Amino acid sequence: MELFGKATARPPRWLAILLVSLAGLLLEVGYTRVISYKLWYFYTYLVIGLSLLGIGSGGILVTIWAPLRRAATERVIALGAMWGAVSIAVGFFVVARLPINTYAIWDYGEPGSFGNFALLALICLVVFATFIAIGVIVATLLGRAGGDVGRLYFADLIGAGVGCLLAVPLNARLGPPTVIIVSALVLAVVALLWLPDRRSLLFAGTGVVTVALAASVLFDGQLIPKVRPETTKFDANTSDDYSRWGPVFRVDVTPPLNAAGGRMLIHDGTYGSGLWPFDGDVDSLTRYETDSRAIPFRILGDPPEHELIIGSAGGNEILASLFYDAPNIEAVELNPVTVDLLTGPFADETGHLPDLPQVHMQVGDGRSYLARSDGDYDLVWFVAPDSYAATNAASSGAFVLSESYLYTTDMIEETLDHLSDDGLMVVQFGELTLDRPNRTSRYIVTARQALENAGIEDPSQHLLVAAQVGTGRRGPALSTIVIKRGELTASEIERFTTGLDEMTEAGQEAADDGSSTSASAGEPDPRGATGEEHLAIYAPDGTSDDSMLAGLAGGTDDEVAAIIADYPRDISAVSDDAPFFWHFAPFHEVLANITNPINIFVGDPEVVIGERVLLLLLGLATAYAGVFLLLPFATVRKTWSALPAKPTSAVYFACLGLGFMFYEITMIQRLVRFLGYPTYSLTVTLASILISTGLGALLSRRLADRSRSVMPVLWGALAALTLFYQFGLDPLMDSLLSQGLAVRVVFSLLVLAPLGLCLGMFMPFGLGLVSRMAGEDRAEEYVAWSWAVNGFFSVIGSVLTTILSMAVGFRLVQYLALGVYAVAAVVFVQLHRRAASGSPMVVRSDEAEEAGVEAEAASGVPAPRPRRLA
Numbered sequence: 069m070e071l072f073g074k075a076t077a078r079p080p081r082w083l084a085i086l087l088v089s090l091a092g093l094l095l096e097v098g099y100t101r102v103i104s105y106k107l108w109y110f111y112t113y114l115v116i117g118l119s120l121l122g123i124g125s126g127g128i129l130v131t132i133w134a135p136l137r138r139a140a141t142e143r144v145i146a147l148g149a150m151w152g153a154v155s156i157a158v159g160f161f162v163v164a165r166l167p168i169n170t171y172a173i174w175d176y177g178e179p180g181s182f183g184n185f186a187l188l189a190l191i192c193l194v195v196f197a198t199f200i201a202i203g204v205i206v207a208t209l210l211g212r213a214g215g216d217v218g219r220l221y222f223a224d225l226i227g228a229g230v231g232c233l234l235a236v237p238l239n240a241r242l243g244p245p246t247v248i249i250v251s252a253l254v255l256a257v258v259a260l261l262w263l264p265d266r267r268s269l270l271f272a273g274t275g276v277v278t279v280a281l282a283a284s285v286l287f288d289g290q291l292i293p294k295v296r297p298e299t300t301k302f303d304a305n306t307s308d309d310y311s312r313w314g315p316v317f318r319v320d321v322t323p324p325l326n327a328a329g330g331r332m333l334i335h336d337g338t339y340g341s342g343l344w345p346f347d348g349d350v351d352s353l354t355r356y357e358t359d360s361r362a363i364p365f366r367i368l369g370d371p372p373e374h375e376l377i378i379g380s381a382g383g384n385e386i387l388a389s390l391f392y393d394a395p396n397i398e399a400v401e402l403n404p405v406t407v408d409l410l411t412g413p414f415a416d417e418t419g420h421l422p423d424l425p426q427v428h429m430q431v432g433d434g435r436s437y438l439a440r441s442d443g444d445y446d447l448v449w450f451v452a453p454d455s456y457a458a459t460n461a462a463s464s465g466a467f468v469l470s471e472s473y474l475y476t477t478d479m480i481e482e483t484l485d486h487l488s489d490d491g492l493m494v495v496q497f498g499e500l501t502l503d504r505p506n507r508t509s510r511y512i513v514t515a516r517q518a519l520e521n522a523g524i525e526d527p528s529q530h531l532l533v534a535a536q537v538g539t540g541r542r543g544p545a546l547s548t549i550v551i552k553r554g555e556l557t558a559s560e561i562e563r564f565t566t567g568l569d570e571m572t573e574a575g576q577e578a579a580d581d582g583s584s585t586s587a588s589a590g591e592p593d594p595r596g597a598t599g600e601e602h603l604a605i606y607a608p609d610g611t612s613d614d615s616m617l618a619g620l621a622g623g624t625d626d627e628v629a630a631i632i633a634d635y636p637r638d639i640s641a642v643s644d645d646a647p648f649f650w651h652f653a654p655f656h657e658v659l660a661n662i663t664n665p666i667n668i669f670v671g672d673p674e675v676v677i678g679e680r681v682l683l684l685l686l687g688l689a690t691a692y693a694g695v696f697l698l699l700p701f702a703t704v705r706k707t708w709s710a711l712p713a714k715p716t717s718a719v720y721f722a723c724l725g726l727g728f729m730f731y732e733i734t735m736i737q738r739l740v741r742f743l744g745y746p747t748y749s750l751t752v753t754l755a756s757i758l759i760s761t762g763l764g765a766l767l768s769r770r771l772a773d774r775s776r777s778v779m780p781v782l783w784g785a786l787a788a789l790t791l792f793y794q795f796g797l798d799p800l801m802d803s804l805l806s807q808g809l810a811v812r813v814v815f816s817l818l819v820l821a822p823l824g825l826c827l828g829m830f831m832p833f834g835l836g837l838v839s840r841m842a843g844e845d846r847a848e849e850y851v852a853w854s855w856a857v858n859g860f861f862s863v864i865g866s867v868l869t870t871i872l873s874m875a876v877g878f879r880l881v882q883y884l885a886l887g888v889y890a891v892a893a894v895v896f897v898q899l900h901r902r903a904a905s906g907s908p909m910v911v912r913s914d915e916a917e918e919a920g921v922e923a924e925a926a927s928g929v930p931a932p933r934p935r936r937l938a
Contacts, residue, residue: 079261084145085209085220086227087258088152092123092202093231094238095156095251099195101244102163105318105336106297107170107191110681116866117689118196124859125196125696126203130211131852132703136204142262144208149259150274152201156252157281159198163191164245164293171300174680176665192688196696201255207855211848215769221832225762232754236315240404243313245292246285253281301337310413314405321409329417333382333406341381343409346419353391358575360536360602361388363548364447364494366567367532367560371395372446374488378434378474379451381406383421390426394447397427400434407431435473435482436744439805444488450474450495473741475511475649476642480518484553493551500544502535505617506652508547510639512620513632514649515551517641522553528622529555532564533605535617547605547617561609568602575600644741645877653679655875686867693860711850712841713902716895717834721854723892724830725861726868730885731823732757733869734878738793739816742801744809752813756820757827764828775833776900783893786826790886793823794879830892831858837896840903 096119100112130136136144168187172180206224213220238247256278263271284291294305304311304320309331311320320334321343329345346353356362361384365371371393377385380399389397401407407429410421422429430437438448473479475495483493497507512533519527532550550564604611606621619631632639637652658679666677735757739749771778797819804815835851842850872881 078142081141081145081209081213082220082223084258084262085206086223086230087254088145088149088202088205089224089227090231090234091152091251091254091258092119092199093228094235094247094254095119095198095202097232097235098239098244098247098251099163101239101313101318102160102248102295103191103195105244106163106295107168108298108681109336110678111170111685113682113685113867113870114192114688115195117685117863118192118692119199120859120863120866121689121692121696122196122199123203123206124693124856124863125700126200126205127207127211127852127855127859128696128700129200130204130207131849132700136208137848140264141208141212142264145205146259146262146264146274148201148205148208149255149262150270150277152198152205153252153256153259153277153281155201156198156248156255157277159194160245160248160252161293162194164295166191167296167299169299170681171298171677173684174666174677176663178665181665189688192692196692207852211851217832217835219766219769222762222766225758225765225828229755229758229762232751232758236748236751239313240315242285245295245313249281249284249292253278253285256281297337302334302339304334304337310409312405312408314403316403316405319403319405319409321414331414333409335403341406342384343382343414343418344384344387345417346383346387346421348419350390353387356388356391358571359388360496360534360546360548361385362392362571363534363564363567363602364449364492364550365389365392365394367492367550367564368446368490369559369563372491374398374443374445375447375449376400376438376441376445376486377449377451378438380429381451383410383418385449385451386421386427390424395426399427399429400432400437401429402431402433404431433473433740433744435479435741436805438486439482439741439802440744441486442806443486444491445486446488446491448483448486448491448493450493472649473644473647475514476644476647477514477518477521478644480515480551481522484518484522484551487553489554491553495549495551497547497549498544499535499547502537502545502547502615502617504637505545505547506637506639507650508533508535508549508617509620509635509637510642510649510652511549512617513628513639514641515549516620516628519551529608531621532556532561532607533617533621534564534568535603535605537601537603556608558609561607561611564607565604565609565611568604571602572600575602643877645879646873648874651679651874655679655683655871658683682867682871686864686871689863689867693863711838711846711853713838713899714853716898716902717838717850717854718857720834720892720895720899721858722861723888723895724834725858725863726865727885727888727892728827729862729865729869730872730881730888731827733866734873734882734885735793735820735823737873737878738797739801742805743812743816748809748813752816753820756817757824760821760824761828762824763821764825765832766828767825768829768832771829772833772836775836776897778829779833779893779896779900782826782829783889785822786889787886789823789826790882793882830889830896834896834899837899837903841899 096115099115099119103111103115139147166187168191169180169184170188172178172184173188175181209220210217210224235247238250242250256274259274260271260278263274265271296305297303302320304318309321309323311318317336317340318334319340320337322332322334324331331343333340333342335341365388372389374396375389375394375398377389377397377399380386380401383399386397386399407422410418410429411423415423421427434450480493487493495511497511499505499508512531515531516527519530524530530552532548534548534550536546536548538544552560603613605615606612606618608622612618612622616631616635620628623631638654639652642649662680662683666680732753736749736753739753743749743752768775800819801815804812807815835854838850838854839847869881872884
């Protein structure tokens with residue numbers, strides 16, 4: 069406690085700002101998961117921007133509302149925290165229960181378009197409003213901190229860092245709705261601790277609210293309203309079979325599909341994978357004789373001695389492997405909730421698959437698991453049925469749009485390095501229709517690029533492509549792409565083509581007998597066949613159906629380039645630098661067609677909805693930020709107009725807002741593969757940057773009197789770090805991939821700490837300068853203006869970073885971040901000259917400041933606060 073000032077009878081203010089920031093971080097992360105489930109994963113950008121906006125608006129409210137400026141600090145803390153607790157509880161009820169259909173927004177001209185846009189705006193307003201109280205408290209404490217602003221800023225960031233570390237385990241254990249209520253409970257406790265009069269009715273009311281919130285948490289969430297997903301999603305609240313929030317996505321299990329059993333797994337309200345009954349009798353799994361999951365085993369001929377399944381989900385591919393006598397099956401699944409289903413409530417129904425001696429199931433990211441493996445596989449099987457949630461919800465809280473490191477050129481090269489001499493890499497995708505095979509096309513192009521990167525001159529000799537379709541190629545399809553490091557042999561190609569014919573014939577016979585139903589694309593009931601066809605799209609022996617897919621797999625480089633150029637979607641190769649596999653439409657095309665309506669249920673569901681949402685959110689963020697952060701200064705026009713060098717300071721704080729988001733988001737992405745789990749990357753990166761940024765702010769006090777000379781050195785250190793992250797980080801991480809998680813986490817914390825230290829000094833340096841230029845009478849207003857500009861561009865940066873990353877890649881965005889900070893450094897020198905030419909700053913001793921605080925507490929009237937700047 070001595071670090072933050074002298075002990076007093078009341079709790080120290082650093083504890084208040086720490087707890088309030090912790091609550092804000094829990095609230096933010098909880099809402100990212102709730103919004104991902106209620107709406108769609110790409111709306112999580114909404115939460116990031118609105119949280120920044122709400123906190124910034126709280127600071128503006130402190131500046132323009134005289135009663136807040138006159139109120140005693142402890143009273144602001146207590147009433148603000150109480151207001152925050154109530155607004156969170158009420159706001160969550162509104163968000164959870166409000167009906168909405170976001171797809172209808174894009175069907176312009178229809179009644180549902182405007183109505184659902186209004187509902188989305190209402191959700192934005194409610195989420196935004198829950199963060200205002202947090203902003204009021206933080207702005208009040210920082211604005212009245214004087215020379216202790218660095219210390220309180222440090223406590224603010226420490227609280228956010230601790231909240232970040234707690235968010236993932238709390239979300240996994242309690243569920244995001246309960247975590248949101250926990251954030252309200254923390255604020256209610258703050259209100260109880262800081263209320264000056266503990267005999268008042270207000271104190272009693274606060275106690276009642278606190279008890280009610282605590283009861284909601286303790287009764288295992290039973291008192292918390294259920295989240296109602298939008299009308300286009302599966303509403304699992306109507307079924308009591310099984311529901312659980314996980315760190316990747318929420319999983320709901322449907323009742324048995326029919327008398328034969330089998331259940332669907334619902335991932336964040338959309339159909340994902342399935343759970344299929346198994347009684348331990350492998351001979352009962354004859355349905356896999358006519359299923360696309362038979363293809364890799366037919367090509368190999370003999371059972372694979374060592375197999376890896378990436379994305380094992382409910383175990384469908386494990387069952388197929390058991391049927392084909394695979395003796396050593398490693399299965400990796402990202403979502404621990406799905407694995408728990410196989411070991412817990414549905415273990416008996418699914419045959420205790422993880423306990424079988426030939427099955428070795430792991431929870432984790434397949435990319436990281438493969439990189440750490442030192443064995444060679446005869447079969448590496450990537451399972452990607454057409455469930456969006458399976459690939460994107462893992463990163464819904466990490467500022468990303470459906471990026472996946474499983475489908476990049478780098479991952480294919482990694483997999484080829486882990487294959488035995490005759491080993492196969494097999495990838496399966498669900499397609500809406502083979503008339504527009506976006507996913508299969510992009511993966512074939514990516515595979516060709518990876519093979520060329522590996523030194524293979526003719527990729528066409530290393531590829532096989534098949535598709536399982538309905539009769540006449542109608543409806544959904546399940547495509548299979550096979551890649552081999554060595555050239556495919558004649559016998560392998562023959563087993564591929566004859567196997568497809570045999571599977572089609574057997575399926576037709578079963579359909580004619582009416583004895584079963586088939587496994588078609590996207591994990592439907594796999595207990596037989598419906599007469600679907602298995603087509604050989606491409607094989608190196610000349611087998612081809614003359615389709616675009618065959619041209620991509622077997623064409624020359626020039627022919628492939630021509631097909632890519634003529635195709636109406638972007639199907640170019642995807643790398644780790646921009647791993648947005650599902651991003652098929654460039655933003656300039658999206659903008660050109662954004663006025664055209666889309667009926668998602670009549671047209672193509674993949675038609676740039678995600679890209680439109682990003683642009684919509686960028687527009688909403690800009691509009692909301694302008695209205696709530698900048699427009700309020702019109703109410704204090706006289707004071708605001710008197711602030712010196714506003715355009716110059718605006719550039720400085722805008723650069724800090726954009727640059728910080730550019731660095732933070734790209735570093736989260738860079739560590740996903742290394743840490744092996746998206747949520748680990750999110751929490752470790754945010755915690756490290758937040759805490760080290762706080763330390764940088766604390767250190768800045770010692771350097772403030774030399775800030776002008778320190779600034780070039782600070783930017784030089786940032787440039788050196790950027791170059792290290794660009795060229796030295798990946799080889800270093802690769803050398804440590806085989807180490808345990810604890811070692812990798814510690815390394816990540818250490819490698820990010822210097823970045824946070826550098827970034828943490830820019831803001832205090834800037835706030836010190838503008839305070840000096842404004843003088844003691846207007847310093848608080850100028851600080852609020854600076855926070856507003858910084859918040860405005862942070863809100864925009866939270867969405868803009870992803871748009872830029874999709875367009876140009878993460879590496880260029882980091883270089884852009886360095887350039888933005890270079891502009892900030894130049895502008896800082898100009899601000900410093902302006903500050904040096906102004907009147908000297910007023911310095912007040914610690915004793916005088918403490919006396920002012922005591923006088924304020926006694927009178928209820930805030931003491932004068934001239935700023936002491938180190």
